[in-house]
Amino acid sequence: MLDATSKPDEGFFDATDATRPDEAPADHPKVPPARVGVLLANLGTPDGYDYWSMRRYLGEFLSDKRVVDYSAFIWQPLLQLVILSKRPFSSGAAYKSIWNEEAGESPLMTITKAQTAKIKARLKAEYGDDVMVDFCMRYGNPSTKSKVHEMVRQGCQKIVFFPLYPQTAGATTATANDQFFRALMEEKWQPSVRTVPPYFNHPTYIDALAKSVERSYATMEHEPDILVTSYHGVPKRYLLEGDPYHCQCQKTTRLLKERLGWSDDKITTTFQSRFGPEEWLKPYTVEEVAELAKRGKKRIAVIAPAFSSDCIETLEEINEEIRESFEEAGGESFTYIPCLNDDEAHIDALCEVIRENTAGWLG
Ligand SMILES: C=CC1=C(C)c2cc3[nH]c(cc4nc(cc5[nH]c(cc1n2)c(C)c5CCC(=O)O)C(CCC(=O)O)=C4C)c(C)c3C=C
Numbered sequence: 001m002l003d004a005t006s007k008p009d010e011g012f013f014d015a016t017d018a019t020r021p022d023e024a025p026a027d028h029p030k031v032p033p034a035r036v037g038v039l040l041a042n043l044g045t046p047d048g049y050d051y052w053s054m055r056r057y058l059g060e061f062l063s064d065k066r067v068v069d070y071s072a073f074i075w076q077p078l079l080q081l082v083i084l085s086k087r088p089f090s091s092g093a094a095y096k097s098i099w100n101e102e103a104g105e106s107p108l109m110t111i112t113k114a115q116t117a118k119i120k121a122r123l124k125a126e127y128g129d130d131v132m133v134d135f136c137m138r139y140g141n142p143s144t145k146s147k148v149h150e151m152v153r154q155g156c157q158k159i160v161f162f163p164l165y166p167q168t169a170g171a172t173t174a175t176a177n178d179q180f181f182r183a184l185m186e187e188k189w190q191p192s193v194r195t196v197p198p199y200f201n202h203p204t205y206i207d208a209l210a211k212s213v214e215r216s217y218a219t220m221e222h223e224p225d226i227l228v229t230s231y232h233g234v235p236k237r238y239l240l241e242g243d244p245y246h247c248q249c250q251k252t253t254r255l256l257k258e259r260l261g262w263s264d265d266k267i268t269t270t271f272q273s274r275f276g277p278e279e280w281l282k283p284y285t286v287e288e289v290a291e292l293a294k295r296g297k298k299r300i301a302v303i304a305p306a307f308s309s310d311c312i313e314t315l316e317e318i319n320e321e322i323r324e325s326f327e328e329a330g331g332e333s334f335t336y337i338p339c340l341n342d343d344e345a346h347i348d349a350l351c352e353v354i355r356e357n358t359a360g361w362l363g
């Protein structure tokens with residue numbers, strides 16, 4: 001309840017409120033000081049690798065029409081009866097092999113927390129209490145709805161929503177934004193909002209990728225014959241229907257190549273994580289690395305620019321399955337270059353994108 005004797009600077013009363021504190025009715029709700037929220041959003045991850053945690057997570061993820069766009073009439077029986085009776089076991093085993101047992105969570109969760117803490121420290125140092133920084137997930141916990149509600153409750157009358165995907169796809173950025181707007185539908189005091197555009201070509205992001213390649217190459221005795229930039233795939237049909245993801249991935253690779261000052265034959269673009277029988281974006285990483293080995297490229301490095309943090313698709317799929325495919329085809333040296341995670345250059349890049357998107361709101 002509003003304490004009518006308190007002063008605005010005691011933290012309960014918004015200076016922009018037209019009603020003076022001493023005139024406010026006794027049952028007037030508390031209004032915290034206005035601030036700007038920066039809400040980072042990642043994909044989501046299961047709460048555990050047991051069957052039911054995996055089933056809940058995969059069920060929510062794969063029921064999203066932005067991810068799998070088949071008619072629910074056909075897809076739901078197949079998903080509920082066939083896929084969700086098998087995949088939680090195989091994916092659960094894969095998650096178990098990479099799980100952060102100490103923290104009791106997946107690497108994606110640990111890294112997203114670390115990124116949020118660093119971004120928060122930077123922005124707090126610049127803007128103090130005018131800013132609130134947090135993260136949410138599109139699927140699972142912490143939910144987008146709970147975090148939007150918390151930000152509004154804490155006085156965020158403006159929110160910048162930042163899906164952590166450098167390249168935009170319907171299956172990632174668009175569905176994260178959908179969920180953000182769904183959450184806003186439930187708020188009585190709706191904040192002004194901005195959604196952060198893709199940053200696949202942002203000089204600071206390209207620079208962070210280039211520095212991570214340079215750092216990794218500097219530790220090697222022999223330079224790799226080629227760098228494979230492996231992006232998460234989507235069905236090819238999504239590209240044909242207008243999804244910008246493919247073009248943005250190609251452009252990231254080109255800009256990275258130019259920033260490194262390399263010729264075309266030093267770097268290539270591939271797509272991984274195919275799911276289901278449809279054709280996905282090609283070339284498939286798992287096949288391409290085997291082809292490279294057969295064509296005499298015996299030393300390769302792989303980087304995954306579409307992932308802002310290491311996760312099942314990088315630590316297990318690239319560093320285990322794709323490595324195996326390369327070695328079985330005669331490859332000799334396979335180096336996986338970790339995602340940008342909470343590297344300082346990555347945090348610099350993310351903060352720069354945030355500053356651009358809070359222009360006029362902060363500072
Ligand atoms: C079924 C279709 C899928 C599409 C389309 C898709 C697009 C897509 N996904 C990412 C990023 C991530 N995906 C992750 C896991 C994951 N992805 C799919 C399926 C599709 N993704 C599944 C079924 C899974 C779960 C794991 C498995 O069972 O194989 C993750 C990792 C999450 C983690 O907890 O580690 C990320 C990140 C992008 C960028 C993208 C399209 C652009």
Ligand SMILES: [Fe+2]
Nearest residue numbers: 232233273313
């Ligand atoms: Fe995925």
Ligand SMILES: [Fe+2]
Nearest residue numbers: 246247248250
């Ligand atoms: Fe394209």
